[in-house]
Structures are given as C-alpha cells and as structure tokens.
Amino acid sequence: MKYFQTSLTLSDGRQLLYFDRDPGRVPQPDTRGLLASTHRGEIRYDALVGEWVTVAGHRQDRTFLPQADSCPLCPSSDSNHTEIPDSSYEVVIFDNRFPSLTPPNTSFTAPSTDFLMTSDNAGHCEVVCFTDNHDATFADLPRSRVELVIQAWKDRTAKLSTKDYVDYVFVFENFGTDIGVTISHPHGQIYAYPFIPSRAKRHLDQVADYRARTGRHLIDDLVGRETSEGTRIVDRGEHWVAFVPFAARWPFQVQLHPLAPVRDFTELDDSQASELADIYPRLLRRFRGLFDEQVPYIAAWNQAPRGASREHGRLFLDLFTTRRDTNKLKYLAGSESAMGAFVNDVSPEKAADMLRGSLSVVPDTFTP
Amino acid sequence: MKYFQTSLTLSDGRQLLYFDRDPGRVPQPDTRGLLASTHRGEIRYDALVGEWVTVAGHRQDRTFLPQADSCPLCPSSDSNHTEIPDSSYEVVIFDNRFPSLTPPNTSFTAPSTDFLMTSDNAGHCEVVCFTDNHDATFADLPRSRVELVIQAWKDRTAKLSTKDYVDYVFVFENFGTDIGVTISHPHGQIYAYPFIPSRAKRHLDQVADYRARTGRHLIDDLVGRETSEGTRIVDRGEHWVAFVPFAARWPFQVQLHPLAPVRDFTELDDSQASELADIYPRLLRRFRGLFDEQVPYIAAWNQAPRGASREHGRLFLDLFTTRRDTNKLKYLAGSESAMGAFVNDVSPEKAADMLRGSLSVVPDTFTP
Numbered sequence: 001m002k003y004f005q006t007s008l009t010l011s012d013g014r015q016l017l018y019f020d021r022d023p024g025r026v027p028q029p030d031t032r033g034l035l036a037s038t039h040r041g042e043i044r045y046d047a048l049v050g051e052w053v054t055v056a057g058h059r060q061d062r063t064f065l066p067q068a069d070s071c072p073l074c075p076s077s078d079s080n081h082t083e084i085p086d087s088s089y090e091v092v093i094f095d096n097r098f099p100s101l102t103p104p105n106t107s108f109t110a111p112s113t114d115f116l117m118t119s120d121n122a123g124h125c126e127v128v129c130f131t132d133n134h135d136a137t138f139a140d141l142p143r144s145r146v147e148l149v150i151q152a153w154k155d156r157t158a159k160l161s162t163k164d165y166v167d168y169v170f171v172f173e174n175f176g177t178d179i180g181v182t183i184s185h186p187h188g189q190i191y192a193y194p195f196i197p198s199r200a201k202r203h204l205d206q207v208a209d210y211r212a213r214t215g216r217h218l219i220d221d222l223v224g225r226e227t228s229e230g231t232r233i234v235d236r237g238e239h240w241v242a243f244v245p246f247a248a249r250w251p252f253q254v255q256l257h258p259l260a261p262v263r264d265f266t267e268l269d270d271s272q273a274s275e276l277a278d279i280y281p282r283l284l285r286r287f288r289g290l291f292d293e294q295v296p297y298i299a300a301w302n303q304a305p306r307g308a309s310r311e312h313g314r315l316f317l318d319l320f321t322t323r324r325d326t327n328k329l330k331y332l333a334g335s336e337s338a339m340g341a342f343v344n345d346v347s348p349e350k351a352a353d354m355l356r357g358s359l360s361v362v363p364d365t366f367t368p
Numbered sequence: 369m370k371y372f373q374t375s376l377t378l379s380d381g382r383q384l385l386y387f388d389r390d391p392g393r394v395p396q397p398d399t400r401g402l403l404a405s406t407h408r409g410e411i412r413y414d415a416l417v418g419e420w421v422t423v424a425g426h427r428q429d430r431t432f433l434p435q436a437d438s439c440p441l442c443p444s445s446d447s448n449h450t451e452i453p454d455s456s457y458e459v460v461i462f463d464n465r466f467p468s469l470t471p472p473n474t475s476f477t478a479p480s481t482d483f484l485m486t487s488d489n490a491g492h493c494e495v496v497c498f499t500d501n502h503d504a505t506f507a508d509l510p511r512s513r514v515e516l517v518i519q520a521w522k523d524r525t526a527k528l529s530t531k532d533y534v535d536y537v538f539v540f541e542n543f544g545t546d547i548g549v550t551i552s553h554p555h556g557q558i559y560a561y562p563f564i565p566s567r568a569k570r571h572l573d574q575v576a577d578y579r580a581r582t583g584r585h586l587i588d589d590l591v592g593r594e595t596s597e598g599t600r601i602v603d604r605g606e607h608w609v610a611f612v613p614f615a616a617r618w619p620f621q622v623q624l625h626p627l628a629p630v631r632d633f634t635e636l637d638d639s640q641a642s643e644l645a646d647i648y649p650r651l652l653r654r655f656r657g658l659f660d661e662q663v664p665y666i667a668a669w670n671q672a673p674r675g676a677s678r679e680h681g682r683l684f685l686d687l688f689t690t691r692r693d694t695n696k697l698k699y700l701a702g703s704e705s706a707m708g709a710f711v712n713d714v715s716p717e718k719a720a721d722m723l724r725g726s727l728s729v730v731p732d733t734f735t736p
Contacts, residue, residue: 046615047578047590049570051708053615057715100711115593116614170709172702180699191703198708202417202570210415222415225483246484247414247421300706318706331548332700334540335559338668338686340419340566341538343468347425348412 001147001270005155008085012036016084016094019152021144028076030085034097041100041121043194045113051198052111054121056100072097073185075132084129090145091152092129093190099125101191108165111194122165124192126156134185137293138173139284141186146277150268153190153301157265160192161306168193168200168305171265176296178329179322188299196305200313204305207312219314223257232352234286239272240279244352249342251330252290252351253320254283262315263304280317282359287321289358297321369515369638373523376453380404384452384462387520389512396444398453402465409468411489411562413481419566420479422489424468440465441553443500452497458513459520460497461558467493469559476533479562490533492560494524502553505661506541507652509554514645518636521558521669525633528560529674536561536568536673539633544664546697547690556667564673568681572673575680587682591625600720602654607640608647612720617710619698620658620719621688622651630683631672648685650727655689657726665689 006018008027012034018025041056069080075089076082084092101123111119130138130149141149153171160169173188174181196204210218226232226243234254235242242256256279258272268276288295298320304313324330324345335341374386376395380402386393409424437448443457444450452460469491479487498506498517509517521539528537541556542549564572578586594600594611602622603610610624624647626640636644655663666688672681692698692713703709 044615046613046617047586048574048613049567050574051570053617054709054711055615055715056711056713057718115590116597170703170707172706174701180697180701189702191707191709193707193709195709197703199417200707202419202708206416206418218415222483229484245414245416247412247423249414249421298702298705300702320705329548332705333542333548334557334666334668335538335565337666337688337700338540339538339559339561339568340570341422341559341561341563343422343424345424347423350425 001151001273003148003151010034010083010085010094012097014095014097016092017152017155018086018089019091019093019148019155021090021148028085032081032085037097040102040105042118043111043121044118045111047113047115049198051201052193052195054100056121071134071183071185073127073129073183073187074134083127084132089129089132091131091148093126093152093156096125096127096189101125101193103163104165108194122194124160124163124166124190126190126192128152128156128171128188128190130186130188136186137284138175138186138188138299139281139288141281143277146281147273150265150273150276154265154268154273156190157303160190161264161266163192165194166192167307168196169264169303170197170200171301171303173297173299175299176294178294178296179298181296196307196309200302200305203302204309204312208309211312217261217312217314219257219316220261223259231349234352234355235279235282237275237279239275242279242283244348244355246348248320248344248348248351249336250320250322251324251344251346252287252355253318253348254286254355256280256283256317256319258315263310263313264315265301265303267315283317283319286355286358287319290321290354291323291326295321295323369519369641371516371519378402378451378453378462380465382463382465384460385520385523386454386457387459387461387516387523389458389516396453400449400453405465408470408473409489410486411479412486413479415481415483417566419569420561420563422468424489439502439551439553441495441497441551441555442502451495452500457497457500459499459516461494461520461524464493464495464557469493469561471531472533476562490562492528492531492534492558494558494560496520496524496539496556496558498554498556504554505652506543506554506556506667507649507656509649511645514649515641518633518641518644522633522636522641524558525671528558529632529634531560533562534560535675536564537632537671538565538568539669539671541665541667543667544662546662546664547666549664564675564677568670568673571670572677572680576677579680585629585680585682587625587684588629591627599717602720602723603647603650605643605647607643610647610651612716612723614716616688616712616716616719617704618688618690619692619712619714620655620723621686621716622654622723624648624651624685624687626683631678631681632683633669633671635683651685651687654723654726655687658689658722659691659694663689663691 006025008016011030104122170191207218232244300318372388374393376384379398472490538559575586600612668686
C-alpha cells in the first residue's frame with residue numbers, strides 16, 4: 001500500500017509525522033511556543049525479581065480526561081491549539097509530551113543492574129492517532145485507514161529498531177476509561193524500551209529453552225496445536241489465526257498469530273497486512289459484542305527484540321479486556337499483582353464460544 | 369503468646385478454626401444445611417511465558433458486595449446465618465466457599481506442563497477474619513488482636529506446608545473496593561498453591577543466581593544496602609526494617625523485612641512477632657495517612673516455598689496501594705499488564721518521605 005510521510009518539528013522540538021494516502025500535505029507550523037521539557041526519567045533494576053522499572057516522577061501532572069473541546073489529539077482549530085497543528089489528518093504519530101522514556105542526551109550507556117544504581121532512561125514514547133474523528137473507535141475504522149495504521153506501525157518499528165539504545169519496540173492500544181486511559185480520542189502508543197520488558201523476556205527464554213530441547217519453535221508448535229484442536233479458535237483467515245489461549249490469564253483474551261513466521265511488523269508482506277486490516281478490527285468488534293461499546297481493552301503487539309534473542313521473537317497480538325462480566329471488572333489483587341498467579345473465572349473454551357458468536361449482536365461493519 | 373484453637377466442620381464439610389486468647393470456646397453447629405460444592409477448578413500451564421494459571425469458572429457467581437446486614441463474615445444472628453455459626457469471635461479461619469484451589473480428591477498427580485494439557489488443581493483457599501467487628505480495619509486492631517492474627521498465620525503456614533500437593537503458602541490481604549474486594553468485613557486470605565507462583569519463582573531464581581555468583585544471600589545484601597543508605601527507610605525497629613524499594617513498581621510501595629533471616633511465619637520468634645504486631649499496623653496507618661480511610665492496599669507476605677528452592681526463600685512483606693494520588697488510581701495498562709514493564713510516576717525517595725510523615729495527619733493509635 002502506497003502512502004506519504006511528512007514530518008514536522010513541534011514548537012518544543014518534538015517530532016510529528018503525518019501518514020497520508022494522498023500526496024500534498026504541507027505541514028503547518030506549531031505556533032504554541034511550548035518550552036522543551038527538561039524532565040528525564042530513570043530506569044531502575046529490581047534485583048529481587050530481575051526486572052526493570054521506569055521511574056518518571058514528572059508525569060504525575062499529565063493531561064487527565066480533558067473535555068472534548070480541549071482534546072489535545074483533535075485537529076487544531078482557532079479555539080483549540082492541539083498537538084496536531086492542522087485542520088485535518090489521517091494518521092499522525094508524534095513524541096509523547098509526557099514521556100516516561102526519552103532519547104539519551106549524549107551517547108548511550110547500558111543501564112546498571114548493580115544494587116541501587118540509577119540509570120538514565122533511554123527510548124521513545126510515541127502517540128499514534130488513528131483518525132482525526134474524536135468519536136471514532138479503532139473497531140469501526142474504514143479498512144483503508146486500518147491499512148494506513150499498519151503501514152505507520154511498520155515504519156516506526158523499522159526506524160526505532162535502528163537506535164542503539166532501543167532493545168524492544170512495543171506497539172499497543174489501551175482503550176477505555178475503565179483501564180485508565182486519560183484521553184478518549186482514538187489513539188495508541190509505541191514504547192521503545194532500552195531493555196527487554198520482563199514478560200517478553202520470559203517468553204523469549206521459554207522459546208530458547210524449547211528450541212534447545214526440541215529444535216523447533218515454541219510458537220509454531222503451539223499455534224499448530226491450537227489450530228488442529230480448534231476448540232478455542234475465534235477467527236481465522238488465509239494468513240492469520242485468532243484463539244483464546246489455552247491458559248488465558250484474563251477472562252476474555254485472544255491471541256492473533258500469523259500462520260507463517262513473522263518476527264515484527266517490518267516483515268509483514270502485503271497480503272498478510274491486507275488480511276490483518278480485516279481480522280484485527282473484527283476481533284475488536286467481537287469484544288464489543290460481548291458487553292457494550294465501552295468495553296475496555298489492551299491490544300499488545302509482541303515483536304522480536306533487537307539483539308541476541310531476536311531470532312526467538314515473533315509478531316503476535318495479545319488482546320484482552322479487564323471486564324469479566326457486563327458490569328464487573330477483573331481486578332488484579334494479591335494473587336495476580338503480588339504473586340503473578342492469575343485466577344481466571346471464565347473457561348477459555350466458553351470465552352471462545354462467546355467471542356465466536358458475539359458479532360451477531362452488533363453490526364458487523366459500519367462506517368463512522 | 370498463648371492461644372486456643374477450636375475446630376468445627378461446616379454443614380458442607382468445610383473446615384473452620386477459631387483462634388481465641390481464652391479457653392472455653394464451645395463450637396456451635398452450622399445449621400444452614402449447605403450442599404457440598406462439586407465444582408473443581410483446573411490449573412493450566414502457559415507455555416509461552418512458563419507460568420501457571422488457575423481456571424475456576426464456577427467462581428463467576430460468588431458473593432458480590434453484600435449489604436452489611438447480610439455479611440457472610442459477621443457473627444451469626446437470628447436473621448443472618450453466616451459462615452461463622454457463633455455470636456462472637458476473635459480470629460476465625462475457614463475454607464473459602466468459592467475456592468479457586470481445592471484439596472485433591474485422591475492422591476496428587478503433579479500438574480502437566482505439556483501443551484494444552486489440563487491438570488486438576490490442588491491446594492487451599494482460606495479466609496482469615498481478623499475481627500467480628502464489621503466496621504473495623506486491620507490498621508486499627510488492638511495490639512493483642514494483631515498478635516493473635518500472627519499466631520494464626522503461623523499455625524496455618526505450618527499446617528498447609530505439610531501437604532504434599534502444596535508448593536507455596538501465600539498469606540495476603542486485599543483491602544478496599546477500589547481493588548476489587550467483594551466483601552468489606554475485615555479479612556485476609558491464604559492461598560496454598562500447588563506450584564510456585566510466577567513472581568515468587570523469578571525471585572527465587574534471582575536469589576539462587578546471586579548466591580552462585582557471590583556466595584551470599586541477595587536479601588541480606590539488599591536489606592543491608594537499603595538500611596545503610598537510609599533514604600528510603602520508612603520505619604525500623606529492633607527486629608524489622610521497612611523501606612520503599614529502590615525500584616518500586618507502585619507509586620506507594622513498602623517492603624518490610626526481618627533483620628535476622630526468617631524463612632516463613634513458622635520461624636518467627638516471640639520478640640520478632642511482638643514487634644511485628646506494632647510495626648505492621650503502623651505501616652497500614654501510614655498508607656491511610658497519605659490519602660484517606662479507604663485507601664486500597666494489597667499486603668502480600670512472601671515466604672519460602674516447600675521443596676528444593678526452600679533454602680532461597682525469605683519471609684518479607686510487599687505492601688502497596690493502587691492509588692497514585694488522592695483521587696487517582698494507578699492502572700496497569702499495556703506496559704505493565706502485557707509487558708511487565710512498570711512505569712512509576714512517584715519517585716521512591718519522595719514516596720518514602722511522604723510515608724515517614726503521613727502518621728502526623730491521622731491519630732497514631734486508637735482503639736476501635
């Protein structure tokens with residue numbers, strides 16, 4: 001799919017990128033005169049469990065549930081000078097104004113795992129606006145727009161992966177105020193971490209261990225088994241299969257895997273990307289069909305990291321809602337939060353059955 | 369501390385234990401005629417990350433925010449036949465009516481880590497009632513009651529650790545509706561897992577790795593460094609020290625460690641238990657002093673597991689709230705939930721400073 005990218009430097013020095021299907025974007029200047037932020041977060045190593053924590057004290061006062069007429073992700077108007085200094089856009093990606101991770105000032109020093117040694121953080125936090133329509137949702141985007149978003153994810157994954165201080169590029173969307181989303185305009189995020197995040201690290205270790213034992217890739221065998229067993233399959237196409245994982249930790253959770261091995265967005269070919277633009281929003285509509293329009297979700301794209309464990313990584317989506325029933329949230333209390341032992345009150349087979357049938361209760365497609 | 373234990377079998381076969389400071393408890397029969405539950409959960413191995421998930425579909429309809437006059441944890445009255453068939457009690461521990469883990473029916477078979485192989489679960493889920501006063505909180509319990517609770521924790525840790533299907537005894541309290549607590553009567557829980565939970569496992573691996581490299585115990589060195597550096601110390605006594613961990617993943621998080629090595633509650637001596645009865649509720653009051661009476665918290669007691677890695681385990685408390693500010697919750701969104709990469713918006717040094725000073729805004733002690 002052909003698209004055009006136009007870059008702009010915002011008034012405080014942050015980068016903004018327009019992604020358009022048609023040429024001719026003339027970037028308008030950002031006239032807000034924002035001061036460049038001097039705040040920098042830290043990363044700290046938790047030796048007790050061997051994982052990294054980002055400490056970003058300056059984010060405590062970030063934008064919190066703004067009114068629609070002051071949304072910072074809408075196109076700019078005379079009365080609302082937003083992050084996007086133009087009157088319309090298709091897809092826009094820009095540096096988060098309140099980032100927890102920022103590029104290093106000078107050369108990058110690998111973070112310290114010594115006791116109580118603070119390291120400068122490094123990385124990128126980007127905001128991905130899917131549409132200039134404040135009231136749209138990803139689930140309802142036109143197909144061509146979803147394709148453009150996928151191209152933008154590909155582009156950013158490629159660019160961020162060239163940075164020597166980036167170990168892992170994480171593409172995700174948090175949706176819904178129930179999940180703590182502070183701005184309702186449809187948007188996702190990209191975090192480029194200077195470490196491999198804890199859960200991804202454990203996954204890559206499992207893949208390496210499985211390969212050492214069997215000579216095969218864990219994901220190939222697991223997807224093969226789920227596909228042939230079939231009881232938890234929610235959707236499938238020529239290039240993708242979606243299922244509720246056998247050991248789902250959330251009551252309603254789906255993984256979407258490409259059928260041919262793909263390490264990250266940059267390796268998606270046109271036919272894979274094209275089918276993804278159908279099947280992914282349809283999964284989001286399945287989730288909405290379970291409960292209501294406002295069902296919160298986290299859509300997390302796992303990718304291969306940079307570095308030695310890159311060979312073990314694969315692109316797949318981990319999608320889950322924090323609801324366990326119409327008006328009930330699944331809370332992460334002691335067993336989950338403190339011990340990492342999830343208790344799931346809905347059987348994965350029942351969840352798959354509900355997700356297969358949930359499209360019938362809402363229009364399958366409509367154009368916003 | 370001397371105490372008396374009296375056991376009772378509830379009408380559906382579950383066990384209930386009274387813990388009293390004075391002798392003479394005559395257990396009253398449970399006249400409710402409850403049917404024994406035939407539901408059993410499963411445990412499933414998530415091969416992708418190497419962790420266990422408990423699937424307990426039958427819990428979806430468990431008791432949800434009952435009114436005070438139908439609280440199942442209050443003493444029984446003529447109009448409310450509760451889980452405790454007596455008109456008063458001090459501390460009571462009984463099998464959860466909606467358990468996610470239950471003792472095996474026959475002999476125990478170790479759970480399977482094969483792909484998509486379901487295993488019967490095994491274990492115990494117990495409810496610990498701290499007082500018969502529905503409106504009390506742990507933070508305000510009289511000192512002698514806290515001592516009795518600690519004795520009850522010791523007793524249950526010892527008893528549950530003798531079961532061949534139990535790998536880890538987890539003592540915890542979830543407090544506050546914000547955190548998903550469905551019954552407001554002051555109570556905690558004990559989960560006896562048939563596996564070592566994921567986060568505990570990672571911790572034990574870190575301890576083993578550190579010992580192999582240095583010949584020393586990770587916790588000894590970490591507590592030693594925190595104590596000598598001092599900037600994150602919140603409270604300390606003769607036998608215990610409490611600090612905000614250097615790499616705190618929650619905005620307000622405290623670890624409480626014994627200064628002499630203790631593997632689990634059963635190894636606490638009288639002087640350690642006695643001081644704990646002061647310093648622990650005082651930590652809870654420090655949390656309340658940050659915000660308000662209803663500040664939610666998770667109090668998670670890490671202990672040594674059964675089995676080969678028992679030598680690496682230590683008793684310590686991990687205490688945190690899900691608040692990040694007066695009216696703001698810290699949500700676990702994409703970075704935390706899907707990647708395990710926490711972003712903490714409050715610096716641990718600032719949090720420690722606030723927690724040191726927070727007792728001044730509420731009465732330091734009072735008797736309910």
